[in-house]
Amino acid sequence: MHCEDESFNVSETTHDGAIATSEPPRSPDDGLSPAELAAKYGLTASGARPSLVEYVRRLWARRHFILAFSRAKLVAQYSQAKLGQLWQVATPLLNAAVYFFVFGVLLGGREGVPGGRENYVPFLVTGVFVFTFTQTSVLSGVRSISGNLGLVRALHFPRAALPISFSLQQLQQLLYSMIVLAVILLGFGHFPDWTWLLVAPILAMQLLFNTGLAMVMARLGSKTPDLAQLMPFVMRTWMYASGVMFSLEYMLRERAGAPEWLVSVAQANPAAVYMDLMRFALIDGYTVSDLPPYGWALAVGWAVLIGFGGFVFFWKAEERYGRG
Amino acid sequence: MAVAEKSPEKNATAASAGEGERRPTVIADDVHIVYRVYGGARGRGSATAALNRIIRRRPGGNVREVHAVKGVSFTAYRGEAIGLIGSNGSGKSTLLRAIAGLLPVERGKVYTDGQPSLLGVNAALMNDLTGERNVILGGLAMGMTKDQIEERYQDIVDFSGINEKGDFISLPMRTYSSGMAARLRFSIAAAKDHDVLMIDEALATGDKKFQKRSEARIRELRKEAGTVFLVSHNNKSIRDTCNRVLWLEHGVLRMDGPTDEVLKEYEEFTRK
Numbered sequence: 001m002h003c004e005d006e007s008f009n010v011s012e013t014t015h016d017g018a019i020a021t022s023e024p025p026r027s028p029d030d031g032l033s034p035a036e037l038a039a040k041y042g043l044t045a046s047g048a049r050p051s052l053v054e055y056v057r058r059l060w061a062r063r064h065f066i067l068a069f070s071r072a073k074l075v076a077q078y079s080q081a082k083l084g085q086l087w088q089v090a091t092p093l094l095n096a097a098v099y100f101f102v103f104g105v106l107l108g109g110r111e112g113v114p115g116g117r118e119n120y121v122p123f124l125v126t127g128v129f130v131f132t133f134t135q136t137s138v139l140s141g142v143r144s145i146s147g148n149l150g151l152v153r154a155l156h157f158p159r160a161a162l163p164i165s166f167s168l169q170q171l172q173q174l175l176y177s178m179i180v181l182a183v184i185l186l187g188f189g190h191f192p193d194w195t196w197l198l199v200a201p202i203l204a205m206q207l208l209f210n211t212g213l214a215m216v217m218a219r220l221g222s223k224t225p226d227l228a229q230l231m232p233f234v235m236r237t238w239m240y241a242s243g244v245m246f247s248l249e250y251m252l253r254e255r256a257g258a259p260e261w262l263v264s265v266a267q268a269n270p271a272a273v274y275m276d277l278m279r280f281a282l283i284d285g286y287t288v289s290d291l292p293p294y295g296w297a298l299a300v301g302w303a304v305l306i307g308f309g310g311f312v313f314f315w316k317a318e319e320r321y322g323r324g
Numbered sequence: 325m326a327v328a329e330k331s332p333e334k335n336a337t338a339a340s341a342g343e344g345e346r347r348p349t350v351i352a353d354d355v356h357i358v359y360r361v362y363g364g365a366r367g368r369g370s371a372t373a374a375l376n377r378i379i380r381r382r383p384g385g386n387v388r389e390v391h392a393v394k395g396v397s398f399t400a401y402r403g404e405a406i407g408l409i410g411s412n413g414s415g416k417s418t419l420l421r422a423i424a425g426l427l428p429v430e431r432g433k434v435y436t437d438g439q440p441s442l443l444g445v446n447a448a449l450m451n452d453l454t455g456e457r458n459v460i461l462g463g464l465a466m467g468m469t470k471d472q473i474e475e476r477y478q479d480i481v482d483f484s485g486i487n488e489k490g491d492f493i494s495l496p497m498r499t500y501s502s503g504m505a506a507r508l509r510f511s512i513a514a515a516k517d518h519d520v521l522m523i524d525e526a527l528a529t530g531d532k533k534f535q536k537r538s539e540a541r542i543r544e545l546r547k548e549a550g551t552v553f554l555v556s557h558n559n560k561s562i563r564d565t566c567n568r569v570l571w572l573e574h575g576v577l578r579m580d581g582p583t584d585e586v587l588k589e590y591e592e593f594t595r596k
Binding site: 029035037038041042043064065069076079151152153154156157319323 | 352353399421427434436442448461465
């Protein structure tokens with residue numbers, strides 16, 4: 001199996017001989033303290049946190065692992081189901097159907113949708129898919145360390161690979177949903193135009209935002225696993241407050257009579273911003289005037305703030321994940 | 325496996341460090357490891373007690389400390405294969421995790437040459453994926469590049485012997501027998517060149533033939549890489565692969581020396 005190396009065998013014999021006497025005879029290293037010995041041979045204490053630049057470099061070196069891990073998770077998700085990967089598309093479709101039935105038919109949330117009542121279904125489905133992207137990123141992020149302790153305790157890699165990987169998994173999930181969405185849009189007579197191209201930058205910004213948020217949640221969740229129990233309720237509250245199944249502006253201003261500042265605050269929340277931009281990009285009759293003020297600036301701002309802030313926040317505790 | 329070309333270069337660096345000099349790879353200096361277990365105390369697990377702790381913002385009396393390793397010191401050198409023995413719960417695995425930098429030490433220091441790796445690729449593998457995808461995923465998780473994995477893919481599959489009884493590598497891992505899965509895991513983990521490799525009870529599984537093959541691979545890794553640590557309750561596999569043995573008992577290093585001497589004492593100790 002292995003070609004024996006002559007010189008190596010010689011040195012190995014001396015190794016063995018030296019060990020037999022348990023203390024190496026006449027070694028120049030005698031009398032050195034462990035710390036001095038370590039310094040002499042360039043040994044380093046393990047388990048220290050790398051610098052931010054070094055951390056990014058290591059993360060980049062692991063990019064293939066991050067991608068492979070996210071794809072593997074995605075495939076494994078439905079591998080036991082008979083319909084298999086078809087569920088990637090069927091799950092979001094069923095979700096949208098339920099919301100349409102509850103909010104569109106039973107509760108009559110169709111009022112006030114930009115472009116008129118017939119826009120409700122595309123409006124709703126776009127909202128559901130875009131919000132689900134953020135929602136699932138947060139929910140998987142909160143478990144990304146605490147649910148993968150085996151991995152964290154066995155292998156060395158920048159821990160940020162986990163929340164990033166989970167966010168990428170959600171992005172791939174969303175791309176399946178986008179196929180469904182495209183079919184629905186066509187069915188409701190919204191044909192592709194140049195604004196559809198805006199989907200790519202919007203998704204990029206939302207991905208950055210989601211990943212940052214997932215990293216914040218990952219660090220908090222690693223310290224307090226109970227957060228995983230709490231987050232579904234937080235996310236549901238966030239969903240109702242962001243206008244996924246109704247027009248936020250119309251509901252707050254016309255129905256609830258809320259003060260102007262409250263409308264602005266609600267519309268500036270990142271989930272609402274990304275949803276509104278996506279609707280603007282995809283739905284005819286959803287015009288610039290329906291966008292919240294400074295919509296694009298807010299989208300970039302949230303992405304940069306949470307994306308980079310979350311990354312630094314996560315990195316600060318790098319050496320403590322999976323311990324204790 | 326196709327990793328033989330690495331060894332001459334390593335020997336050269338070892339030789340240039342000085343004539344007959346032994347190059348240390350791992351130095352443990354009075355290492356103490358303390359686990360903190362939450363929820364381990366009796367009678368404190370009720371909801372009201374938990375609420376009370378949250379309100380008071382401190383862990384309270386619910387934390388139990390386990391002093392798993394107490395003041396272990398040793399120096400490991402390039403070219404050594406070191407067996408770790410001791411009864412269950414004596415701190416062997418804990419010590420390995422600390423050397424790998426995956427557990428913090430309470431007191432003392434661990435110095436290492438490069439990044440020691442624990443043979444723990446199993447954690448990255450997914451039962452719902454095919455063996456083929458798991459080979460790639462596991463390799464990437466250990467930090468191998470795509471090219472390296474491609475180059476060694478066939479070696480890994482051949483070494484595991486998974487395909488000896490038909491095309492199993494393209495089936496999901498959940499369909500494997502426990503022995504087959506263990507063989508694939510070891511094959512993936514052993515495919516990488518490690519500076520310091522630590523193996524925790526990996527050889528207990530698999531049939532006789534595979535055990536022989538993996539022991540040979542460990543000897544090979546030791547020659548190429550430097551230092552191999554092996555935790556095992558199988559004295560025979562320790563004797564066959566290791567030239568030095570550390571004996572831990574209750575977290576204390578009881579004996580450190582050549583395999584035969586330590587194993588003799590250990591066998592006498594366990595016979596009682």
